[in-house]
Amino acid sequence: xxQLKFDETKCFACETNDCLTKCQYLKIDPDTAKIEIKxxxxxxxxxxxxxCVTCYACExxxxxxxxxxxxxxxxxxxxNILPLPDPLIKRGIRIGxxxxxxxxxxEIKGPALNLGxxxxxxxxxxxxxxxxLTLMSADSRKMFHYFCQLMYLHFGRISxxxxxxxxxxxxxxxxxxKEVVHFxxxxxxxxxxxxxxxxxxxxxxxxxxxxxxxxxLKELKSEIKPLxxxxxxxxxxxxxxxxxxxxFVDKIFDLIGAEHVKRxxxxxxxxxxxxxxxxxKKKGSRQFSLDLQKKNIDDMQRAGAQICxxxxxxxxxxxxxxxxxxGMMPVFMSDLCRLAIGEKTS
Amino acid sequence: xxxxxxxxxxIVGEDYASxxxxxLFTYSKDLGTSEPKFPDYVAAPKTAEEVQKIILLAxxxxxxxxxxxxxxxxxGLALPLQGGIALDLKRMDQIIELNEKARYVVVExxxxxGKLTAYLHKHYPHxxxxxxxxxxxxxxxxxxxxxxxxxxxxxxxxxxDMVNGMEVVLPTGEICKFGSCSIGSGWYTLHPLxxxxxxxxxxxxxxxxxxxxxxxxxxxxxxxMDLFVVEDEGLIPDLLYELTHVGMAEDxxxxxxxxxxxxxxVHHISMNITGDTEEEMEFKRHLLLDGKLARYIQDGTGGIxxxxxxxxxxxxxxxxxxxxxxxFEYVGSIMPVTxxxxxxxxxxxxxxxxxxxxxxxxxxxxxxxxxxxxxxYAFNRADPETxxxxxxxxxxxxxxxxxxxxxxxxxxxxxxxxxxxxMDSNTLQMMKKVKNLLDPNGxxxxxxxxxxx
Ligand SMILES: Cc1cc2nc3c(=O)[nH]c(=O)nc-3n(C[C@H](O)[C@H](O)[C@H](O)COP(=O)(O)OP(=O)(O)OC[C@H]3O[C@@H](n4cnc5c(N)ncnc54)[C@H](O)[C@@H]3O)c2cc1C
Ligand code: SF4
Ligand code: SF4
Numbered sequence: 001x002x003q004l005k006f007d008e009t010k011c012f013a014c015e016t017n018d019c020l021t022k023c024q025y026l027k028i029d030p031d032t033a034k035i036e037i038k039x040x041x042x043x044x045x046x047x048x049x050x051x052c053v054t055c056y057a058c059e060x061x062x063x064x065x066x067x068x069x070x071x072x073x074x075x076x077x078x079x080n081i082l083p084l085p086d087p088l089i090k091r092g093i094r095i096g097x098x099x100x101x102x103x104x105x106x107e108i109k110g111p112a113l114n115l116g117x118x119x120x121x122x123x124x125x126x127x128x129x130x131x132x133l134t135l136m137s138a139d140s141r142k143m144f145h146y147f148c149q150l151m152y153l154h155f156g157r158i159s160x161x162x163x164x165x166x167x168x169x170x171x172x173x174x175x176x177x178k179e180v181v182h183f184x185x186x187x188x189x190x191x192x193x194x195x196x197x198x199x200x201x202x203x204x205x206x207x208x209x210x211x212x213x214x215x216x217l218k219e220l221k222s223e224i225k226p227l228x229x230x231x232x233x234x235x236x237x238x239x240x241x242x243x244x245x246x247x248f249v250d251k252i253f254d255l256i257g258a259e260h261v262k263r264x265x266x267x268x269x270x271x272x273x274x275x276x277x278x279x280x281k282k283k284g285s286r287q288f289s290l291d292l293q294k295k296n297i298d299d300m301q302r303a304g305a306q307i308c309x310x311x312x313x314x315x316x317x318x319x320x321x322x323x324x325x326x327g328m329m330p331v332f333m334s335d336l337c338r339l340a341i342g343e344k345t346s
Numbered sequence: 347x348x349x350x351x352x353x354x355x356x357i358v359g360e361d362y363a364s365x366x367x368x369x370l371f372t373y374s375k376d377l378g379t380s381e382p383k384f385p386d387y388v389a390a391p392k393t394a395e396e397v398q399k400i401i402l403l404a405x406x407x408x409x410x411x412x413x414x415x416x417x418x419x420x421x422g423l424a425l426p427l428q429g430g431i432a433l434d435l436k437r438m439d440q441i442i443e444l445n446e447k448a449r450y451v452v453v454e455x456x457x458x459x460g461k462l463t464a465y466l467h468k469h470y471p472h473x474x475x476x477x478x479x480x481x482x483x484x485x486x487x488x489x490x491x492x493x494x495x496x497x498x499x500x501x502x503x504x505x506x507d508m509v510n511g512m513e514v515v516l517p518t519g520e521i522c523k524f525g526s527c528s529i530g531s532g533w534y535t536l537h538p539l540x541x542x543x544x545x546x547x548x549x550x551x552x553x554x555x556x557x558x559x560x561x562x563x564x565x566x567x568x569x570x571m572d573l574f575v576v577e578d579e580g581l582i583p584d585l586l587y588e589l590t591h592v593g594m595a596e597d598x599x600x601x602x603x604x605x606x607x608x609x610x611x612v613h614h615i616s617m618n619i620t621g622d623t624e625e626e627m628e629f630k631r632h633l634l635l636d637g638k639l640a641r642y643i644q645d646g647t648g649g650i651x652x653x654x655x656x657x658x659x660x661x662x663x664x665x666x667x668x669x670x671x672x673x674f675e676y677v678g679s680i681m682p683v684t685x686x687x688x689x690x691x692x693x694x695x696x697x698x699x700x701x702x703x704x705x706x707x708x709x710x711x712x713x714x715x716x717x718x719x720x721x722x723y724a725f726n727r728a729d730p731e732t733x734x735x736x737x738x739x740x741x742x743x744x745x746x747x748x749x750x751x752x753x754x755x756x757x758x759x760x761x762x763x764x765x766x767x768x769m770d771s772n773t774l775q776m777m778k779k780v781k782n783l784l785d786p787n788g789x790x791x792x793x794x795x796x797x798x799x
Binding site for chain 2: 082084085086087088090091092094095097099275278279281282283284285286287290317318325
């Protein structure tokens with residue numbers, strides 16, 4: 001029913017094949033990239049399908065707005081080349097099943113705040129920054145009704161997303177919301193990138209948390225006291241689906257007087273937190289994930305970061321502790337902004 | 347005025363003896379499916395001498411005495427089945443001695459696991475005891491009286507194997523010591539004196555344990571839990587065999603449950619991994635995850651279930667919440683590890699028959715010498731029908747344990763009878779002799795391990 005709109009002709013005319021040549025995990029030269037992308041388009045086996053660590057980055061690398069990563073995942077599913085062991089896939093698919101009652105649908109006037117599946121983050125959404133936003137649901141028993149499902153891109157399971165997403169959109173729309181601020185990049189990416197790519201109608205406007213925070217901080221500018229911290233930012237995989245919003249990271253840092261340290265693995269070169277790679281089937285994945293984390297964290301430290309800023313709870317869970325062990329404080333972006341306006345954080 | 351009550355007041359003081367109905371009511375229930383059983387008196391002694399006096403009184407008056415620790419054993423084991431004195435031991439909660447270098451602690455038996463853990467955490471953070479997954483109010487005495495197991499069961503076995511010495515008030519009132527402490531030496535070993543310890547596993551029916559010397563173990567600074575996940579329950583025995591060969595985990599538990607849905611039919615093995623340095627942690631993880639488990643990961647049958655989490659102690663069951671009303675009770679068993687697949691399948695069948703979401707787990711004891719396999723049944727306390735179902739499921743499971751070649755752990759009276767019916771007749775005779783010799787008036791927790799019926 002929902003089909004990926006992928007324009008093959010763009011690939012055939014593509015001169016750079018950036019999607020694969022820029023990939024930080026597969027070392028692919030331009031000639032090989034041309035061959036492999038064709039294989040993938042033609043539903044043929046390609047080593048890319050086996051070796052992809054599902055970092056989402058090629059969605060950003062593609063200069064034409066084609067959807068190479070969605071295509072890769074679709075082919076992984078069609079050819080049964082799954083990145084994770086079977087029990088993790090079975091368990092993962094079931095994680096998204098709501099099992100504690102129906103959502104409590106209340107009409108929301110004005111802009112809403114969607115936490116997606118992370119109802120536990122409700123404690124982060126206090127204070128002046130979030131005044132005027134209505135929390136759609138912070139009930140941990142109901143959170144799966146708001147789960148955007150995009151996680152299944154790591155599981156080689158486009159079909160699960162496509163089966164469930166319409167219902168999730170319906171649930172959000174039932175609140176009669178016109179504008180939704182998504183706390184997590186993954187939700188924002190779902191409604192602004194994945195949904196149009198597969199033909200899902202989304203009857204509300206999505207706002208990225210960072211754009212919202214930036215605008216709100218501007219309104220509260222007189223209350224900002226520059227933080228004077230050196231910060232690194234851990235970019236989540238799903239932010240690759242909304243690279244136009246990445247600019248707000250620096251805009252926020254500038255506004256609150258945080259110095260974004262210069263380092264190697266930043267922006268387009270950002271490294272995955274390693275959370276999903278840890279469990280992948282490919283030989284040596286766990287060690288690879290640890291090495292990757294070390295490379296990333298050492299880089300932050302070398303650059304002199306005092307704080308590592310997160311937006312994704314999964315990244316926080318994966319490398320929050322190792323970052324702290326290296327003497328950098330792990331902090332959510334929203335908390336950093338709250339600190340800047342003199343609020344106590346969670 | 348009631349003479350027994352008066353005598354109890356004289357022994358423990360007015361504040362610590364009662365025959366008031368509202369207090370008897372509190373002591374008439376436990377958390378499980380058992381019918382309420384009212385004691386006639388409650389007494390909370392502070393010393394072994396007070397316990398002794400109460401025992402002498404009980405013998406004189408032929409009144410039953412039922413020792414009570416935290417009352418968390420669930421199966422009605424500390425309920426006064428035949429009335430008498432509920433002997434609440436929670437005031438006997440002192441830490442008497444801690445020998446750091448010999449790694450043992452001497453405690454009064456009514457000390458809670460929570461108190462001991464907190465004490466060690468504060469004063470001796472590099473030492474720990476093997477803490478059961480029970481709520482922290484569970485006592486050390488109650489736990490060893492039922493052969494409990496804690497989060498160091500894989501390297502060191504049953505908690506009752508970690509006893510270095512005991513002081514016991516016998517059913518006839520003598521205060522008796524066992525182990526090196528009995529010859530005036532330190533409390534550092536139970537062996538090599540002749541084995542006359544006849545109190546572990548007896549549910550308090552052969553005496554009241556008043557002091558215990560418990561082994562302590564190195565407590566590593568970094569303490570994390572890793573998860574390994576498989577779909578095929580048939581793989582669990584092999585996995586546990588492999589993991590115990592490596593011997594790098596502190597605790598190994600295989601579990602699954604119907605709720606939440608992602609757990610259903612997916613078997614998780616939690617591995618507590620600890621170390622003083624990151625290098626030690628990674629060394630252990632490397633041996634476990636990149637060594638023994640690698641082939642399961644690569645052939646896609648098993649996977650690393652999550653990023654390592656800090657260990658939560660105790661790991662308390664959430665399954666009480668599966669049904670509205672917050673009740674649960676479980677059958678525990680000591681089983682060969684090879685029985686895991688059958689235990690899971692047959693247990694899930696029983697649960698389905700009684701409309702209860704299944705929750706099962708197997709904790710490894712020793713080098714997979716056995717496991718404590720448990721089946722939990724949730725019920726709504728306010729709904730007698732669900733209580734009936736849970737009770738029936740518990741009874742069916744008791745029979746299942748024996749059918750599968752296991753031994754029921756901390757059996758309720760029903761399970762005790764099942765086992766005694768099957769017991770070798772000479773063994774049963776020996777139990778009778780022990781019981782009758784130690785407790786000639788049959789006052790100690792009557793109804794439990796009732797060999798004379
Ligand atoms: C959620 C949950 C999880 C649990 N997990 C575990 C686990 O992981 N491992 C485990 O071993 N158990 C577990 N249990 C079972 C039980 O709670 C523990 O074994 C607990 O330590 C029992 O101690 P208690 O003080 O509550 O004993 P009680 O229930 O008070 O007593 C148990 C029995 O011992 C007798 N007794 C009590 N004190 C003495 C004494 N000083 N001398 C002689 N007899 C005495 C009582 O008469 C009774 O027969 C769990 C229970 C729950 C509810
Ligand atoms: S997906 Fe984009 S970058 Fe890759 S070949 Fe096609 S057009 Fe080029
Ligand atoms: S998702 Fe990441 S790893 Fe996979 S091909 Fe794209 S850039 Fe490479």
